[in-house]
Amino acid sequence: MKTEAVLFTGVAAFFAVTAGTYATFADDPAGTAALIIAFLMAALVAFFLAVQYRRRGLRPQDRKDAEIAETAGPLEFLPPDSSWPITVALGSVVVAMGVVYGLWLLLIGFGVLTLGVLGMVFEHARR
Template sequence: MRTEALLFGGVAVFFGGTAVLYGIWSHADPAGTAALIVAFLMGAVISFFCAMNYRRRGRRPQDRPDAEVADGAGPLEFFPPESRWPIITAAGFAVASTGVVYGLWLFIIGVGVLGAGVFGMVFQYAGRDSGREG
């Protein structure tokens, strides 16, 4: 994950530098500067995620030139078999987005459903152990 962290860090630095230069040179266009800042933040979040995974788990077999195929064998992670929470989250987002157009009351209902969906996805398997044997 170190290579990915450095790659996305470079992307974030590029968009950050571009946002600064664009903000200085285009005094009348805050929308472009905001879009470049958002692009910088997205690259920085992915870079941070990859760096934290590298720090926590170390080098993967794919990162080592001397690794054997058998080093990458075994279970990788836990993938949930089924869940209703993504559908609830999507419905909440749709209702909240519609509420932006039609009124605050619908937006508040959508945010409530969206919050319940996100909460359900995050804590659906909270009591489960890591699944790793050894």
């Protein structure tokens, strides 16, 4: 993960330089804000990858002397069919409609969206 951390650090540095240059020469606060947010997102991913590298060290895929057997075993848990993504999509649509039609629909949408997100998060909590 060290290589990925370095790559995302480079992406974050690019967005930081671009945001500074754009803020200096352009009179557009929306574009500057978007570039700053892109910098923050890339920096967050770079920070996460650097922390994971410090905690776990090199993965077998990163070492030149690694054997294929070292990467054998279960990779991830893939959940079966779930209805929660549909609930999240429905909640998102109702929230978007609530922005147009009124606060009452927006609050209902946030309720459905919250239910769907919590359902997705805790669906396999006892696994």
